[in-house]
Amino acid sequence: MSERRFPSPFDIPVPDGAEDWTDLYSYSSVFSEDRREHEEQAFWFQDGVHWPMALTPWDATFFEYAIASLSQYNTRHYVIPPAMGIDYRILYGYAYLSPVGVADPAEVESRIPEFMERAGHYFANWDDLYANWLEKIRGLIHDMELVHIEPLPDREPLEVVTEGRGTGSGMALMEAYHRIVDLGLKLWQYHFEFLNLGYAAYLDFFGFCKQAWPNIPDLAIAKMVAGVDVDLFRPDDELKKLSRLAVELDLDGHFASADRPDAVDEALGASDEGRRWLAAWSESAEPWFNFSSGSGFYHSDQIWIEHREIPYAFIRNYSKMLREGTDLARPLEKIRAERDRIVTEYAELLPSDEDRATFEQKLGLARVVFPYVENHNFYVEHWSHSVLWRKMRELGRVLAKEGFFAEEDDIFFLKRNEVPEALWDMYSAWAVGAPSRGPAYWPREIDRRKQIVSALEKWSPPPALGAPPEVVTEPFTIMLWGITSESVAGWLGGSDDDSGDLKGMAASPGVVEGLARVIFSPAEIDQVQDGEILVAPLTAPSWAPIFGRIQATVTDVGGMMSHAAIVCREYGLPAVTGTAFGTKRIKTGQRLRVDGSNGTVTVLED
Amino acid sequence: MSYVVWFAEFQPEHAGQLGGKCASLGTMTVAGMPVPPGFAVTTDAYRFVHANPEIANAVHSLLGSFDPSNLGKLAAVSLELRNLVESAPVPTEVEDSVREGYAALAEMCSDPRVPVAVRSSATSEDLPDASFAGEHETYLWVQGPEAVLSMVRRCWSSLFTERAIAYRAQMKYPHDSVQMCVAVQKMVRPKAAGVAFTLNPRDGDRSQVAIDSSWGFGEAVVAGEVTPDNYLVDKVLYEITKRQVSSKEYEYRLGENGVERVAIVDERREQPSLDDAEIKAVARLARTAEKHYGCPQDVEWAVDLDLPDDANVLLLQSRPETVWSRRPVPSVATQGDYMASIVATLTSPLHAQSKSG
Numbered sequence: 001m002s003e004r005r006f007p008s009p010f011d012i013p014v015p016d017g018a019e020d021w022t023d024l025y026s027y028s029s030v031f032s033e034d035r036r037e038h039e040e041q042a043f044w045f046q047d048g049v050h051w052p053m054a055l056t057p058w059d060a061t062f063f064e065y066a067i068a069s070l071s072q073y074n075t076r077h078y079v080i081p082p083a084m085g086i087d088y089r090i091l092y093g094y095a096y097l098s099p100v101g102v103a104d105p106a107e108v109e110s111r112i113p114e115f116m117e118r119a120g121h122y123f124a125n126w127d128d129l130y131a132n133w134l135e136k137i138r139g140l141i142h143d144m145e146l147v148h149i150e151p152l153p154d155r156e157p158l159e160v161v162t163e164g165r166g167t168g169s170g171m172a173l174m175e176a177y178h179r180i181v182d183l184g185l186k187l188w189q190y191h192f193e194f195l196n197l198g199y200a201a202y203l204d205f206f207g208f209c210k211q212a213w214p215n216i217p218d219l220a221i222a223k224m225v226a227g228v229d230v231d232l233f234r235p236d237d238e239l240k241k242l243s244r245l246a247v248e249l250d251l252d253g254h255f256a257s258a259d260r261p262d263a264v265d266e267a268l269g270a271s272d273e274g275r276r277w278l279a280a281w282s283e284s285a286e287p288w289f290n291f292s293s294g295s296g297f298y299h300s301d302q303i304w305i306e307h308r309e310i311p312y313a314f315i316r317n318y319s320k321m322l323r324e325g326t327d328l329a330r331p332l333e334k335i336r337a338e339r340d341r342i343v344t345e346y347a348e349l350l351p352s353d354e355d356r357a358t359f360e361q362k363l364g365l366a367r368v369v370f371p372y373v374e375n376h377n378f379y380v381e382h383w384s385h386s387v388l389w390r391k392m393r394e395l396g397r398v399l400a401k402e403g404f405f406a407e408e409d410d411i412f413f414l415k416r417n418e419v420p421e422a423l424w425d426m427y428s429a430w431a432v433g434a435p436s437r438g439p440a441y442w443p444r445e446i447d448r449r450k451q452i453v454s455a456l457e458k459w460s461p462p463p464a465l466g467a468p469p470e471v472v473t474e475p476f477t478i479m480l481w482g483i484t485s486e487s488v489a490g491w492l493g494g495s496d497d498d499s500g501d502l503k504g505m506a507a508s509p510g511v512v513e514g515l516a517r518v519i520f521s522p523a524e525i526d527q528v529q530d531g532e533i534l535v536a537p538l539t540a541p542s543w544a545p546i547f548g549r550i551q552a553t554v555t556d557v558g559g560m561m562s563h564a565a566i567v568c569r570e571y572g573l574p575a576v577t578g579t580a581f582g583t584k585r586i587k588t589g590q591r592l593r594v595d596g597s598n599g600t601v602t603v604l605e606d
Numbered sequence: 607m608s609y610v611v612w613f614a615e616f617q618p619e620h621a622g623q624l625g626g627k628c629a630s631l632g633t634m635t636v637a638g639m640p641v642p643p644g645f646a647v648t649t650d651a652y653r654f655v656h657a658n659p660e661i662a663n664a665v666h667s668l669l670g671s672f673d674p675s676n677l678g679k680l681a682a683v684s685l686e687l688r689n690l691v692e693s694a695p696v697p698t699e700v701e702d703s704v705r706e707g708y709a710a711l712a713e714m715c716s717d718p719r720v721p722v723a724v725r726s727s728a729t730s731e732d733l734p735d736a737s738f739a740g741e742h743e744t745y746l747w748v749q750g751p752e753a754v755l756s757m758v759r760r761c762w763s764s765l766f767t768e769r770a771i772a773y774r775a776q777m778k779y780p781h782d783s784v785q786m787c788v789a790v791q792k793m794v795r796p797k798a799a800g801v802a803f804t805l806n807p808r809d810g811d812r813s814q815v816a817i818d819s820s821w822g823f824g825e826a827v828v829a830g831e832v833t834p835d836n837y838l839v840d841k842v843l844y845e846i847t848k849r850q851v852s853s854k855e856y857e858y859r860l861g862e863n864g865v866e867r868v869a870i871v872d873e874r875r876e877q878p879s880l881d882d883a884e885i886k887a888v889a890r891l892a893r894t895a896e897k898h899y900g901c902p903q904d905v906e907w908a909v910d911l912d913l914p915d916d917a918n919v920l921l922l923q924s925r926p927e928t929v930w931s932r933r934p935v936p937s938v939a940t941q942g943d944y945m946a947s948i949v950a951t952l953t954s955p956l957h958a959q960s961k962s963g
Contacts, residue, residue, distance in 0.1 A: 204951040213813035351935035358939040
């Protein structure tokens with residue numbers, strides 16, 4: 001495999017119209033001559049699991065925060081013996097990652113005692129620490145909600161003077177922004193407090209199973225560990241609950257105009273039943289509908305409570321299914337019984353009670369750590385990010401009001417560290433009582449940047465760059481991104497081979513044939529017809545309602561633990577994830593054969 | 607009083623009327639190891655022969671003090687008794703039960719003249735341990751209800767073949783102590799057939815069923831004359847974890863002169879000999895045999911052409927696997943705490959092979 005290389009990041013031509021693209025990102029996040037030697041010999045893969053689209057300048061913030069925080073826990077907190085962090089770059093707006101290993105075996109060895117002590121503490125006290133984490137994250141979200149953003153007043157309120165406060169609104173506004181980014185970084189520090197260790201324990205169980213049963217399917221291991229009733233499914237469950245209530249109260253007719261949620265609410269508000277339903281909605285909405293329609297990493301991802309047309313449309317569909325007699329409930333008892341059966345039968349295959357004791361111990365630890373792995377996503381990417389995006393928009397609104405922006409979302413076309421400059425401009429002009437430069441400077445600059453981003457959006461990032469690794473061993477890379485030696489080999493082969501099967505992860509078993517529906521965002525979910533095969537870059541939890549209608553899922557990115565894999569296993573649908581080229585090769589309407597047991601997708605006819 | 611008992615409806619209390627072979631076929635079918643379908647013509651049907659005074663007297667007078675070493679006379683006695691049995695009257699209900707049984711089997715196979723094997727299954731209340739192995743007759747490729755009836759009678763009469771008479775005499779079993787049940791069982795006409803092991807013969811992995819499969823009768827696979835398609839199936843999830851389809855050059859199939867070897871020239875040569883549902887059914891059947899017998903099994907199986915899709919995967923034979931079963935299964939237990947194991951996991955390149963498939 002080392003004979004062939006992916007393109008060098010330095011050899012890829014700039015997309016037309018994006019010549020000045022490096023202006024949009026931090027100088028430390030782009031490829032440059034200054035680190036060329038290091039960057040060219042490394043292996044980079046595009047992280048389409050989290051960042052499948054081009055980043056706007058401010059949206060790069062969470063990319064940088066996330067990867068630096070992940071790395072920090074590997075390198076500085078837990079001292080993971082063979083793995084340093086993951087290096088990251090932005091190329092033409094797209095996120096690329098490069099796992100950094102510890103090359104010297106002696107150094108790996110020397111890191112072990114520290115790892116044992118540090119990680120050991122977390123494993124030994126996991127439940128307490130996780131309970132504490134849940135407190136911390138709720139506290140953090142509370143702090144985010146408390147960030148107060150208000151336009152600058154013409155005069156400071158009198159009490160500022162009479163109480164002798166000594167500071168003014170301009171400074172408070174700048175502090176508020178700093179608070180937003182500080183809380184955002186804190187959020188990402190919390191995010192990785194448990195995740196790397198959770199994966200490590202999972203991988204240990206995984207390794208045990210592969211040793212005991214060399215041919216065991218990966219998904220059997222996932223099924224033994226997976227929780228049955230996890231927060232990931234909760235927003236969808238809440239929608240089903242509200243749909244049932246709507247049908248029970250005979251209100252589901254109102255959702256015919258789901259695309260005009262205010263009209264729905266007005267109609268509901270006119271009756272006792274309707275008001276009862278709205279009260280139930282409010283109860284579900286906080287926190288469960290702080291739910292992003294995408295990965296949660298883009299300001300453009302729509303959040304359910306802010307875009308009620310999305311959940312209302314789901315409620316309309318669910319109500320229709322209920323009227324047709326469909327049982328929407330996930331069969332929890334059945335899923336639980338099946339999980340128990342799988343565990344019991346594998347255990348029976350082991351040769352001795354000692355083996356079974358080891359099996360149970362490792363399964364036990366994997367199950368202790370797994371709720372974090374499954375649940376953190378809701379708290380971080382959905383709930384917390386929803387609040388942070390909202391606060392940023394409030395700030396954008398203030399700047400728009402002062403003429404800096406045409407619209408509130410323009411704030412996301414400023415780099416993280418440019419926002420204080422714009423605020424300073426606004427503040428100091430307000431302080432002085434003279435014009436600020438911003439209203440002349442930013443609208444022009446933002447227009448220019450929007451054109452660049454739109455050029456970047458048209459560009460299609462290669463799945464990987466640089467020198468392919470001999471073998472992929474970095475555990476988190478495999479777990480999180482589904483990148484294995486095989487998938488890397490597949491990409492190398494795939495770039496010049498337009499015929500034959502697509503290969504990916506055998507993420508959820510079964511074989512079906514059906515018509516493809518290629519969609520790129522949840523906004524296109526309405527196009528999907530019953531019984532089609534969903535082909536998408538990836539899926540996110542907010543796509544959940546689609547899984548009742550499709551036959552199978554094919555994604556470009558993601559591994560055994562990706563959202564599509566987890567949900568398809570739950571729904572009993574075949575899934576092939578991490579095909580890299582699915583949305584590029586497959587066209588809507590083509591007849592496909594999806595083999596989720598072997599990880600292949602075949603185009604049968606056009 | 608039932609003259610016909612289907613293998614699929616076998617219950618332990620039938621055993622006395624069925625004889626060893628039929629009881630075993632019934633037990634296997636009911637336990638989820640479907641042998642080729644069929645039914646037993648019970649000893650209740652044979653009773654009309656056994657209790658026939660003319661035959662009872664003949665048995666007594668001809669065999670009462672018979673010296674089996676008198677070979678010259680043995681042939682004549684055997685012939686006389688067999689003729690008596692084959693021409694003895696039996697009630698119409700008995701004959702109709704057999705005809706109805708055959709008709710039902712024919713309907714199941716969508717073939718009014720479905721070929722069956724008619725096999726003897728002798729039993730004796732007085733001699734529970736007697737095996738009678740090979741003493742009585744079996745008739746293959748019997749077609750049509752009247753031919754079946756006629757062969758049932760010949761199985762009955764095979765109690766009086768020369769070797770059966772000699773055997774009883776030698777074992778000092780009374781000649782009227784044995785009764786005859788008869789199995790009427792579909793002849794297998796395999797679309798595909800082969801063997802299955804309830805472990806992976808390459809690495810001893812007991813979580814897998816390994817299947818070798820090729821077109822036609824199983825001889826080609828058993829004798830190693832073709833490179834069969836090879837599948838691995840997980841025993842718990844029944845997922846196909848490996849599939850390798852080979853080019854299959856020959857198949858054994860039924861021709862003018864019985865089963866013959868023919869070259870495969872059409873596109874079937876490169877095609878998988880089993881579909882996914884069949885692969886899983888073979889795996890389930892093998893796993894059931896393993897659970898039933900309590901140790902790893904080596905089974906022969908076939909997918910029948912005539913039977914409906916949900917009932918066409920048949921077990922032909924199951925015996926203990928002998929290679930891996932003799933070795934101890936290596937322990938995977940770890941000593942010490944989980945941290946050492948987690949470190950080993952993180953530092954080993956195991957995950958290079960983590961993708962399933």
